[in-house]
Each structure stands twice: as structure tokens, then as C-alpha cells.
Amino acid sequence: MLELYHNDMSTCAQKVRLALAEKEIFWESKHLDLRARDHQSIAYLKLNPNAVVPTLVHDGSVIIESTVINEYIDDAFIGPALRPESSINRAHMRLWTKQLDEGLHADTGVISTSISFRYQKLEKGDAEVRALIENVPDPVKRERVRANIFDGVNSPYFREAILRFDALLSRMEAALSKSMWLAGDQFSLADIAYTPYLTRLEHLQMSELWSDRPHLANWFKQIQVRKSYDIAIIQWLNPKYLTLMEETGKKEMAAIRKILDSTMQN
Ligand SMILES: N[C@@H](CCC(=O)N[C@@H](CS)C(=O)NCC(=O)O)C(=O)O
Structure with a gap:
């Protein structure tokens, strides 16, 4: 199972959604309202202690940091390669x-x-x-x-x-x-x-x-x-x-x- 904790307008979340879309991967949305401070809740801090979106959870493993997440997506899933060959x-x-x-x-x-x-x-x-x-x-x-x-x-x-x-x-x-x-x-x-x-x-x-x-x-x-x-x-x-x-x-x-x-x- 692939879950993405994200926000509609967050740049870092957009970045991860773009990688997922390029790979045509299905994922489940966990949308956080940043104006309601969902990202600062105790439950979310257990996933992402930096209190920011996005966070990817893949089969129970938690991955944070959008740049790291995007490299993970390219490593872990089939689809077009998102890193140059050379x-x-x-x-x-x-x-x-x-x-x-x-x-x-x-x-x-x-x-x-x-x-x-x-x-x-x-x-x-x-x-x-x-x-x-x-x-x-x-x-x-x-x-x-x-x-x-x-x-x-x-x-x-x-x-x-x-x-x-x-x-x-x-x-x-x-x-x-x-x-x-x-x-x-x-x-x-x-x-x-x-x-x-x-x-x-x-x-x-x-x-x-x-x-x-x-x-x-x-x-x-x-x-x-x-x-x-x-x-x-x-x-x-x-x-x-x-x-x-x-x-x-x-x-x-x-x-x-x-x-x-x-x-x-x-
Ligand atoms: N280095 C982090 C930065 C994440 C980040 O700053 N996310 C913003 C949205 S783009 C956020 O959650 N902001 C809420 C806040 O800082 O209160 C990453 O790339 O994942």
C-alpha cells in the first residue's frame, strides 16, 4: 500500500505527486490542512518530526523529504526512469x-x-x-x-x-x-x-x-x-x-x- 500525506498547494507535495504521476503509480491520498495545523498534530509528528508535508508511507515504511521520496519512487517502482542514465x-x-x-x-x-x-x-x-x-x-x-x-x-x-x-x-x-x-x-x-x-x-x-x-x-x-x-x-x-x-x-x-x-x- 502506498499512502501520501500531502497538501493540495504545497510545492514539495506537488513535486512528489509529479513523480508518482510520471510513473503512473496509484496512491492513497491523506490530505492535510496546513492552515488547521494538521501537520503539527502529535499523530503526524510521529511520521514526520519536522512537521512538514509530504510524507510517503510504503507498505508501512515511512519516507520523508521530497527529494529523498522522489529518488525512492524512482528506485522502488517500474515506469519511465526519472534519473539520467549517464x-x-x-x-x-x-x-x-x-x-x-x-x-x-x-x-x-x-x-x-x-x-x-x-x-x-x-x-x-x-x-x-x-x-x-x-x-x-x-x-x-x-x-x-x-x-x-x-x-x-x-x-x-x-x-x-x-x-x-x-x-x-x-x-x-x-x-x-x-x-x-x-x-x-x-x-x-x-x-x-x-x-x-x-x-x-x-x-x-x-x-x-x-x-x-x-x-x-x-x-x-x-x-x-x-x-x-x-x-x-x-x-x-x-x-x-x-x-x-x-x-x-x-x-x-x-x-x-x-x-x-x-x-x-x-
Ligand atoms: N525539505 C522538506 C520541506 C517540506 C516543507 O517545507 N513543506 C511545507 C509545504 S511545501 C510545509 O509542510 N510547510 C508547513 C509549515 O512549515 O508549517 C521536503 O522537501 O520535504
Whole structure:
């Protein structure tokens, strides 16, 4: 039996659903409401002590961390190989996925919460917001979450996150000008890993960030017509989140442009 503890709009959950869809694997959904703090419940913490989604449970074995889960899926199930054949391209694939785990995923949390999700959290009331923050197990993340919620785009983390993302998009453009997919000529877990992040930026009305990056724009178009994109992302979209991201994203685009322009002048 294969169970996925996940959330409809979570980028890390989208990433795992994409791998499952590419492999055409049947799985059972255990959907967690992150705004109700399901992921901080005592029962869930026994599966995932980091209090985050996703968690995969395969025949009773628990696997956490979306990058690890996706490699596990590729190892454990038949279907199209999601890791490049050549050792060098496999190393490239891992360099891409490593960058997400080492900071870019956290930056997405900063960008999404500072622009949009802070409003959903604040409307829960003071006691719930504080409980959400104080129950974040990692102290570094806890302070970042606090700043995202209370300071929004004025948080010191916001500017850095935008600049790191812009630099990432340039690296993606450079890689995609040389090969069709991020880690060579084979669609891989690297492409799967970045799909939710481009999707998130699109939902936040930030797709102008790739208007001058034609290879990246084309890569994203190719991704979006795959069957897996429909199954793993489109079919799970939460309209309430989309509306909020559209409204707040439009409002903050000027602040984002200002951050990006300030680096061009230096
Ligand atoms: N490194 C983890 C990160 C997981 C993660 O940050 N998940 C987010 C959703 S994308 C989450 O559960 N957030 C809830 C919270 O931090 O309160 C992974 O790749 O699985």
C-alpha cells in the first residue's frame, strides 16, 4: 500500500505527486490542512518530526523529504526512469535538487508567505498564529516564519529571497540553452523538482521574470502540457489560494521590480 500525506498547494507535495504521476503509480491520498495545523498534530509528528508535508508511507515504511521520496519512487517502482542514465547528468540532476533543499525551497516559503499566505494565517487570530509559529520545530525556520507573517515584503528575508530566485532563473536559462531538460536530454527529477516553484511564481503573477528568458519559458510550456502536470498540479489547485495569490501578487509586483532594478543600477 502506498499512502501520501500531502497538501493540495504545497510545492514539495506537488513535486512528489509529479513523480508518482510520471510513473503512473496509484496512491492513497491523506490530505492535510496546513492552515488547521494538521501537520503539527502529535499523530503526524510521529511520521514526520519536522512537521512538514509530504510524507510517503510504503507498505508501512515511512519516507520523508521530497527529494529523498522522489529518488525512492524512482528506485522502488517500474515506469519511465526519472534519473539520467549517464553518471555526469545524474550528478547534474542532484546539483539541481540539492540547491532547492539548501535554501531555495525556504526562499519560496518566504516569497509565498510574505506576499500572500500571511493573510490566511493572520485571519486565524492571534493565538493560532502564535501556536503555528511556536510549533515550528526548527528554531531558524521559526524566526523566518515569524518575519514572513508579521513583516511581509518588508521582512529582511524577502529581498534576499527575490534576488536568489532571480539568480536561479538565470542559471536555469543558461542550462536550458544547452539542453532540452535541466540535467541533459532526458526529462528527470531535476525538471520535476523545479516545476512547482515556477508554478508558484506564476500563481503569484511573477511570470514576467521569464519574459526575457526564452529557454526557461519554453521549458515551462513543455512541462505544462505533460499529463503529469494536469494530474499532479492542475487537478489539486485550490481556487481560494489562487485568488489570494493573484490579488496580492499583483499588489506586490512593484516592490519586486524595485528590488530587481536596484541590483541593475549597482
Ligand atoms: N525539505 C522538506 C520541506 C517540506 C516543507 O517545507 N513543506 C511545507 C509545504 S511545501 C510545509 O509542510 N510547510 C508547513 C509549515 O512549515 O508549517 C521536503 O522537501 O520535504
